[in-house]
Amino acid sequence: MQDFDTLLSAVLTRIQALSQTLFRPWNGYQIVIALLLFLLAHLVARLLRPRVHDWLRTREGWPKWRLRLLLILLKRLRLILFVCLIWPTIWIMQDTTWPSRSYLLGIIGSLSFAWLAITLITRLIANHELRMLVRVGGWIWATLMILGLSDDAQGLLERISFSLGSTRLSVWTVLQAAVILTALLSAARFLAHASAASINRSRDISPSMQVLAVKSMQILLYGIAFFAGLQAVGVDLTGLAVLSGAIGVGLGFGLQKVVSNLVSGVIILLDKSIKPGDVISLGETFGWINALGARYVSVVTRDGREYLIPNEDLITGQVVNWSHSNEFVRLDINFGTSYGSDPHKVRKLAIEAARGVTRVLVDRPPVCHITGFGDSSVDYILRFWIRDPTGGLTNIRGNVLLALWDTFHANGISFPFPQSEVRLLAGSTLEMARPAKAAPDTEA
Template sequence: MVTWEEFLKALEATVPQLVLSLRALTQPSGIVQLLILILATALAHYGARWARPHLENWVRAQETSMRRMRFLALVLRRLRIIVFVAIVWLAVVVMREVTWPSRSYLLLVIGNLAAVWVIISISSRIIRNPLAARTVALGCWIFAALSILDLMPQAVLLLDSMAFQVGSLRISALLILKALVTLTALLWLAGVLSRATERRMERVQDLSPSMRVLAGKFARIGLFTIAVVLGLQTIGFDLTTITVFSGAVGLGLGFGLQKVVSNLVSGVILLLDKSIKPGDVISLGETYGSITSLGARYVSVVTRDGREYLIPNEDLITNQVINWTYSDQKVRLDVPFGVSYDANPGIVRELAAKAAARVSRVEAHPAPVCHLTAFGESSVDFLLRFWIDDPGKGVVNVKGEVLLALWDALHEAGIALPYRQHDIHVRGPVELVYREPLAGSPASQGESPAPQGESRAPQGDRDE
């Protein structure tokens, strides 16, 4: 354990070195190095400005993979600092040939810091999250800078001296930093391995789709658990201390994460009973679409209009779900229609069945059938039934194709499609009586209001 007194002693030993380094800048060799740095900055600015258009044209003319194109684009964005590093290193080599190596120390440090920043900034782009990429790049560069400047021992002493005691456990800033770095690296590695395992499971044809997903999820949970345990043990954390807080943490999770746990358990149940699997076409309420993935918390369903719904696993357990492809891909569809009473029902049934059979997506076995269902108010009602084996391609569109084929077939046969109509019967004549306008009314002043009339029933129809 490092105390503040030990850290201050180390800092006092470091200060003279810093003072000597600052004094060296006032010496002729230090001034020469500063002038070389200023000259290198100017040459890098104008050199990169001249070379960038030519290099961009050369990159656009290359026929290569997208990954390599991204790498070349990252290099071009940092062309100025790359040219600066090259000039500084060249100056270091020349100065070491003509004078003492100590007289090029500043140039070497600045060049190494700039080179490390270029390498880290390009390498961190493999992280897709921009904030995480910047954080990792900054952390790695600080670590490299402390190593280059020989300040790492002092930094370690400072972080270790910032500590507090919890019972017999001493927690320092250095311990927390080690834990974050170790756990982040192990969790990232676990994520990479779990994704590779899931992709490998997807190619195993001997397993059903739900079992592939279940095996991939168990592998992910196991890898992340191993990563956390190894990370804590690597930094010297005693895992037995976790048992002290396990009861309180478990109670808090039980209340605060009740829905999350319910969705996790529901997801495992769905995978075990194989009621739904990737590729199934389901209906849940107003949502109709195809399942693209089964997550730990939700199921992704893509509808025919391209919308992606994330449905919690619990809803699929507690609500009624229609799985159009659970045991068989074949689905029967019904299309009701009506014809005029002048049509022959037998001919209509035959025409409707043949019209549906001409549609490409309609199955030939079982063959389409048409039933007479009712004698309606203005039409004879029929129900056309047919089967399809690709509900994932949509249901409304195939119904529309069948209706168009039915329309053409009925019109070719001269069979009318009725529409709702009402007949009004007048029992007797209506007598209109015109009355003279009263004085002061608009009509008596020259205006022409709409004529008023009243209807009176014929003498024989009046009530006594």
């Protein structure tokens, strides 16, 4: 405790000596110069920002990352201009006067540059709260380094420690581990997104293999970043390996379904049985695959509902993939006509009606066959092909049926309907049921 008080007193003494150095009488004009440069940077930024913003609106076809980067720089334009103005001023004053006459300006310039660099670098962190925490911590540490207080602050943080079993951890070690892990994970996230964008743009890789490659790249980069961060702060990975093995055994028994879905997802990506954009039917669910996840597959139906189907169900269940090997789908429509209609004419008219419907393929012409003679109708089957099942199946069937109705009515072809015939045998009588009389109203 005495060592801690001694170190704290030394830090306070250094801060007091530094404040006396900074606020000497000849440093007043340096503060005035810094304020004037900041005011100039503010006025120029207000003048340039709307013009640059309007210019960016006209940049069509630029990659999103480039536009996003320019918007980030535009938001920090005042600080960028201030840094660009103060450092030439510092260099000129160092050449024309004594170094002490530009000492305070050098500190202000270094602080401005450090704050700008930390602000731009921390944009790689996606979480807003974590980004602000890292940014403020970076600003504090950069300020201490520029003011020459980093060694004293490090010693003070190393004295504040606690024991975890046989391991002694100081506040400095914890902060160092947090900074290194955050930096490595942010860099891994940036590389993963850049790699994913490059892989998704490649036309030589199938959609399912693109998903597998992106997931593998993310796991690899995040794993390397995590273990490299632990190694950098001196954590013994031997014990961690034993602990991870024990945790793996426990998870294998407790999370069998989750592991099964994960393994099923990898199998789906490897065998390419389904891929994003395919139209599938699973039970009563019919829709197209929106995304392949590590645990589930997202299927969007025609009514806008999104079903999250576990990967295991796609492996163990019967799935109809309407666009697995090709996009061609054949649809069948059963109908019947009366016995008074010429079947040759009916077949010809049915084919012509189907040909006139959009989405029905002409290069694979429709066909119509008689399937049987029913009780009151001649039964037919009309078969036609489409190549866009994502456009829906019920609507195209409805359009073809409507075309059959219009064509048959225009050509005198009638549709039969169930009829019943009643015959009276000789000697039988037919009596009509009389309606019951209403009861008289007894109320006066």
